[in-house]
Amino acid sequence: MPEDLVITGCGVVTAAGTGKKEFAQGLFSGGGRFAVMERPGRGGERGFLGAEIAELTLPGRFSGRLLRTVSLSGRAALLALHEAWEDARLDTAxxxxxxxxxxxxxxxxxxxxxxxxxxxDRPAYLPPTYAFSFLDSDLCGLCSEQFGIRGAAHTVGGASASGQLAVIQAAQAVRSGAVDVCVAIGALADLSSWECQALRSIGAMGSDRFADEPDLACRPFDSLSDGFIYGEACGAVVVERASTGGGRGARPYAAVTGWGVAVDANRNPDPSVDGESRAIGQALAHAGRAPGDIDYVNPHGTGSGVGDPVELAALRACGLDGAYLNATKSITGHGLSAAGTVEVVATLLQMEAAVLHPTRNLETPIDPTLNWVRGQAESRRITHALTLSMGFGGVNTALCLQNANG
Structure with missing residues (x-):
């Protein structure tokens, strides 16, 4: 494989499994943990549905004193980063x-x-840590402090495209020479009942139809879907040049061959075939690939009655209707800011196993003519994959990956 940008490490936290091994098992079995959410501050009279992760156990490198001041988002970021860090052997970088x-x-x-x-009622006793925990830089500071990262560090916001946008910016940082290695983390978006209610009110979050059957509620690309189902998640990937990782004995999962970012000039959550097609076209051109080269697409696929049909129309417009498709969110739920990074990890694990995971609850696809992986996993060799993420505010991203093993 020519000198290129590669992913040499990954880590993941989801309700379907924490850690690569457990997550892969959850993916390929099509397992899921959907229920009425019970975390304090997230409940509500309407009983919001979602997939909440089990209690997180962090390794001994993190002190108990530290963890007492760290949020759920912070703990998930530390755990995902720890796995990716070890995977890529970054202790010697x-x-x-x-x-x-x-x-x-x-x-x-x-x-x-x-x-x-x-x-x-007692604001003078507010913990001093609140002064920095409300800032986005808190997770940057937490992770860089605990892992000794001293290169560039920042956050990037693109709503539900944030996770994939972080991977793209990590690749750009390495390619520009700003750093030799860059870690991208899709942070766990820890919704409160206020965000859940607002997302229900605009019709984005389900589910009224399956309120009493949470296991059936998350159904991207299915005709009975009535909105996305939230899922707690966090993902991390390590991007670097092949020679840099090889010098530490790190093995590449895949090459990052191309990406695209396009916006719709639209504040509202209204997806656009044009914007999504432009992002896909940029990624393919950057990677030097024709649509027919793409074996597999990991789509954004949330279960939105508006977004899912638009995404499939964009895939058709770009000539990608021959690729295999599944929907990772059917298993994990919608991780919002984390989704794009988690789905990159899911794509890497499918490439490595030469197996495509099933799509839960895809009983009546809105377009049955496409190459869906439905009720059970399928053995498929993936050489070139495309992953997609879209976010409120008209943010569209696409990322091309090439299997490092041919």
Missing amino acids: DPERVGLVIGGSNVQQRELMLKQDAYR
Whole structure:
């Protein structure tokens, strides 16, 4: 494989499995953990549905004193980064040449709301850590401090495209020479009941139809879907040049061959065939690939009655209707800011196993003529893959990956 940008490490936290091994098992079995959400500050009279992760156990390198001041989003970021860091053997990398990009803004909303409620009548006793925990830079500071990262570090917000946008910016940072290695993290968006209610009110979040059957509610690209189902998640990937990782003995999962970013000039959550097609076209051109070269597409696929048909129309417009398709969110739920990074990890694991995971609850596809992977996993060799993410505010991203093993 020619000298190129590659992904040499990944880490993941989802309700379908924490860590690569458990996550892969959850993907290929089509498992899911959907229920009425119970975290404090996220409940509500309407009983919001979602997929909440099990209690997180962090490795001994993180002190108990530290973890007592760290939010759920922070703990998930540390755990995903730890796995990716170990995977890529980054302990021997020059810390001044390692960068960090965190995808997501306003990601600690629930924990901040709980603090506000707890100290509303005694504000003078508000914990001093609130002064920095409400800032997006908090996760940058937390992760860089714990892992000794001394290169560039910043956040990037693109709503539900944030996670994939972080991977793209990590690749750009390495390609420009700003750093030798860059970690991209899609942060866990910790929704409170306020965000859940607002997303229900605009018709984005389901589900009224399956309120009493949570296991059936998350159904991207299915005719009975009535909105996305939230899922707690966090993902991390390490991007660097092949020679840099090879010098540490890190093995590449895939090459990052091309990407595209296009916006719709639209504040509202109204997807656009034009914008999505432009992002896809940019990614293919950047990668030097024709549509027919793409074996597999990991789509954004949320379960939106508006977004899903537009995305499939964009794939057809770009000549990608021959590629295999599945929907990772059918298993994980919609991780919002984390989704794009988690779905890159899902794509890498499918490439590695030469297996495509099933799409849960895809009983009546809105377009049955496409190459769906439906009720069970399928053995498929993936050489070139395309992953897509879209976010409110008209943000469209696309990323091309090439299997490192041919």
